[in-house]
Amino acid sequence: MIRLTRIGTVNSDFTEQADPFVMRRHESRITVDEKYREGLFRLEDSAYVMVVFGFHQADGFDLKGPIYSGEIKGVFASRSPRRPSPLGVSTVRLLSMADGVLAVRGLDALDGSPVFDIKPHAPVFDSGAEGWNGTADAGALDTGPETHPAYADPRFKMLRLVQSRDLAGCLLAAGTLHGHYCPGLALGVYASVAAMNRSRESFSDGLENLLAIVEVNSCFADGVQAVTGCTLGNNSLVYRDLGKTAFTLLRRGSPRGIRVSVKTDFGALLNETYPEFSTLFEKVIKKRAGSTEDMTAFKVKGREASFGLLSLPAERLFDIREVETEPPPFAPIVESLVCARCGEQVMKTKSVTAGADTLCRACAGAAVPCVTGAGIG
Template sequence: MKFNVTQIGTVHSEFDEPADPDAMREVASTIVVDEAYEEALYRIEDSDHLKIVFYIHEADEPTLRGPRRYGVERGTFACRSPHRPSPIGTTTVELLERDGLALQVRGLDAIDGTPVLDIKPYAPSLDRPEEADDDRRDAPRGRIKRGIRNREREELLLRAGEIHGHFCPYLALGVMAGVHAMRELGTESEGMEDLVAVVETNSCFADGVQTVTGCTFGNNALLYRDYGKTAMTLVSRDNSDNGVRVHVKEREEIIERDYPEASELFETVIADRDGTPAERERLTERWQAVAFDLIGRPIFDVCDVQTGVSVDLPDEAPIYEDAQCVDCGESIMAPKAVERDGETYCRDCANASYLQLDGRGLSRIEPSE
């Protein structure tokens, strides 16, 4: 069945052909509404955000699958491919300014000359089905999962900041790696051991990975390999030959090349442990800006991705018996106990060596007598 729709306005954009939608969303564009519909704009300024319905006039022949820029291929109705049986686009934009018939907006991924079919105010209660707070008890990762599904990387970075305490480039890279790997595997994490992340560094990067993948030290789904590389591999236990490894190429070089001011400040304040309070403050500010800039960049700008990676996984975490230290009286996982003259001690009381994960990575510590 065919329907008639009406063009009510036109997009004016600096993009006159399709480009990276993320890049297009960054810049402001203007929707000029046809004079006949002026009355329909009455009080549109009351809305901060609008939903724009437009006709994708330069779409290719429709396809029923993808193509997709990221992740697993999906059917056209399950993704945002422009090549659709009904080539209609909908995007939520920020209304920056209205000047008569001209609406200046940010966030519109439509090229110059795109016919606009309709404009509606964005209504969070209708357009964004937030899970009720009670649901968070049943689905503690509900919001994070939604963020991964919708590629809301900035939102996920904000969440990672909740455990990391500050925003920095490596946290952002960890979030990006996590999102990419989760989408590539087409998987979700329930915070059990069926999905495992292997991190090769315990820097800020690891916190971004933990937030997004839900694989943490606490749920035994995070493995630490002391390679000193800014890399992570995500793999499902039931298919351990199909891991996705994301490796940050060039590490510091990215920051040095693309964010030189932040890089210099980092050298002074962190690497040389020098720098005035003002410089420290400025670094925090620059570091945060770099993090939020990086998070919007395509992953392939900064990372290498390998798929089909085989991962050697340990067995699921055993439940150990408890032992008790005869000296301090505290309980210990039995295999961690030390026997001395037929008595059971904890490593601390026995002054025995132990493994420690710290800023240097993993090392064996020999306690001094």
């Protein structure tokens, strides 16, 4: 018979179950009983530790039930506290340790939870194929790409960042798409996280169930695409050429969406808070002037401003409200034809009939609308 020994107790701001992503943002303390404190020797060598604790308020268990997103899963495929053996495991950041008290962040245990074990987090053993930072080159996995979490859910990492409201993590990920950091990208990221956390159903599966309607084709739009997963290629990004730094997030089947627009005084706020960036933007981007050194400085100041803006409350940057909106139809699946002149395939709905021939618009000399930096033209 296995016997669990209580070695300490959790001290937390939460006395009843709450949103786990909110709980993990708060600092907690673990007080280790005096007779076990010698076992903490050199634990401070580890930046992250794993805590095994008890769900002391759990009453019974459910073999199936809803997870955070509302999807139904079995208890062993979920992190529900209602388990046959009511034990929880969290990997937390060790902030400090003194006199047997550990200050940690990332623990989703309630106040008074019994602690049964503490051990250092070892990425080589504890993080599976993806490693501690959640990234891996699928081609480098010894067991094949199907063992990587992204194989089953390509957006698993971004969704974790969104759910935990890790704005900096989301911005870092968006930077890989956008190529640089700037306030516009940061606004798109922040606006998307704010909108998605208004509803647990605001998560995209890349199949047009979630739509993002953007009103400007600027850096802001890349932030929206990266975080929401709504892109031009998966037909979930709709572009309305209104020239407003705003977007609306909506789910098909729902009559209402969340519209987030940047406040009208944002320009003044940016100029006041980050004057060096504003000066460099005017010189390097707007006037297309400046030296190589100016461009380097622009990127540095843009990075500082981008991550700095994330520390401001959402209500200082945005107007957020529910709106009634009608989603566009699903993208049509149409027949492909072959242009008689260039020999390339063209969608039937985009072809031109010239006598007995079917031509693409380019070969027919027809007008071709396109999106440029100036909008749709």
